[in-house]
Amino acid sequence: MNYFDLPKIDLHCHLDGSVRPETIIALAAEQNITLPSNDIEEIRTLMIAPETCTDLGEYLQRFDLPLSVMQTAAGIERISFELFEDAAQENVKYLEVRFGPMLHLEQGLTLEQVFDSVVAGMKRAEAMYDIKGNYILSILRHMPKDRIKEVLDTAAKYLNDGIVAFDLAGGEAPGFCAEFVPYAEYAIEKGYRVTIHAGEQGVGQNVFDAVSLLGAERVGHGIHITGHEGAYDLVKAQNIALETCPSSNVQTKAVENLANHPVKAFYQDGIQITINTDNRTVSNTTMTDEVRKVMEEFNLNREDYFNIYNISIEHAFASDEVKQHLSTFSE
Ligand SMILES: O=c1[nH]cnc2c1ncn2[C@H]1C[C@H](O)[C@@H](CO)O1
Numbered sequence: 632m633n634y635f636d637l638p639k640i641d642l643h644c645h646l647d648g649s650v651r652p653e654t655i656i657a658l659a660a661e662q663n664i665t666l667p668s669n670d671i672e673e674i675r676t677l678m679i680a681p682e683t684c685t686d687l688g689e690y691l692q693r694f695d696l697p698l699s700v701m702q703t704a705a706g707i708e709r710i711s712f713e714l715f716e717d718a719a720q721e722n723v724k725y726l727e728v729r730f731g732p733m734l735h736l737e738q739g740l741t742l743e744q745v746f747d748s749v750v751a752g753m754k755r756a757e758a759m760y761d762i763k764g765n766y767i768l769s770i771l772r773h774m775p776k777d778r779i780k781e782v783l784d785t786a787a788k789y790l791n792d793g794i795v796a797f798d799l800a801g802g803e804a805p806g807f808c809a810e811f812v813p814y815a816e817y818a819i820e821k822g823y824r825v826t827i828h829a830g831e832q833g834v835g836q837n838v839f840d841a842v843s844l845l846g847a848e849r850v851g852h853g854i855h856i857t858g859h860e861g862a863y864d865l866v867k868a869q870n871i872a873l874e875t876c877p878s879s880n881v882q883t884k885a886v887e888n889l890a891n892h893p894v895k896a897f898y899q900d901g902i903q904i905t906i907n908t909d910n911r912t913v914s915n916t917t918m919t920d921e922v923r924k925v926m927e928e929f930n931l932n933r934e935d936y937f938n939i940y941n942i943s944i945e946h947a948f949a950s951d952e953v954k955q956h957l958s959t960f961s962e
């Protein structure tokens with residue numbers, strides 16, 4: 632099968648984990664930032680998380696370098712544009728990108744400038760290529776909570792016009808959901824959709840909590856519902872979509888290897904699974920690669936692929952008009 636030509640949808644992709652290594656070098660030069668090296672291969676190596684990561688914590692260290700050049704409006708706009716361009720060029724028709732707004736304030740940008748920049752880059756690419764997109768606000772779980780409502784208020788300028796959802800990301804401790812209940816409620820009241828990273832690091836209960844306490848309609852990863860009957864049943868009963876990211880899960884040791892990934896078992900049991908990149912650069916992947924890996928490892932056929940594509944359409948935080956457009960590529 633020609634995986635490159637297939638129409639694809641990526642619902643789980645981080646902006647700062649998907650920066651072109653070439654762009655790091657170019658932006659560092661423009662911004663007078665000294666990099667550990669100016670050699671493209673060395674930069675690439677520094678950005679890609681090794682297969683030998685011990686856990687998610689080590690994986691998350693790979694974001695410091697890209698974030699260092701993502702502190703100007705022009706830099707963020709460019710990176711946003713290039714991510715949509717890269718995805719469009721491998722036939723991704725719809726892309727939801729997430730980012731941590733508070734990670735881009737180190738050199739004096741305001742939240743509004745950050746939102747203006749990501750959305751402008753996306754819209755520039757949408758005008759040039761056959762791709763549509765939306766942004767998701769990732770709140771980093773370890774950061775102070777005092778500006779979360781301000782993030783939601785400021786981004787509301789683009790609500791349903793470029794920014795659509797609320798997410799929690801970063802390291803995953805057991806029971807993290809409880810302390811975020813007021814923020815998820817606030818987001819839902821304002822009209823944001825909710826997806827939460829949970830069940831990535833072995834804690835099935837976190838998926839149960841993300842759905843029941845935070846109102847998650849989708850779950851980032853969610854693979855550890857396998858060990859938690861309550862979470863598994865809840866995800867199934869409520870038709871919650873799991874945003875699986877197979878390569879990332881292998882790198883972070885969420886699964887031992889691809890063969891042990893539960894994506895096929897979930898699919899066969901009627902769980903709403905989607906296939907996504909997580910981080911195109913940090914996980915050294917593309918949608919073409921993720922789809923190929925899953926289909927070849929688990930012997931899925933074209934009909935299976937389009938079933939999964941249709942699940943992605945159904946659970947996308949996109950307008951009816953965009954969903955209609957995406958369904959024109961279905962078989
Ligand atoms: O797979 C992930 N799990 C949890 N957090 C993640 C993952 N990939 C990236 N992040 C974090 C690191 C980024 O700086 C942040 C915003 O994109 O989200």
Ligand SMILES: [Zn+2]
Pocket residue numbers: 643645800828851909
């Ligand atoms: Zn993620």
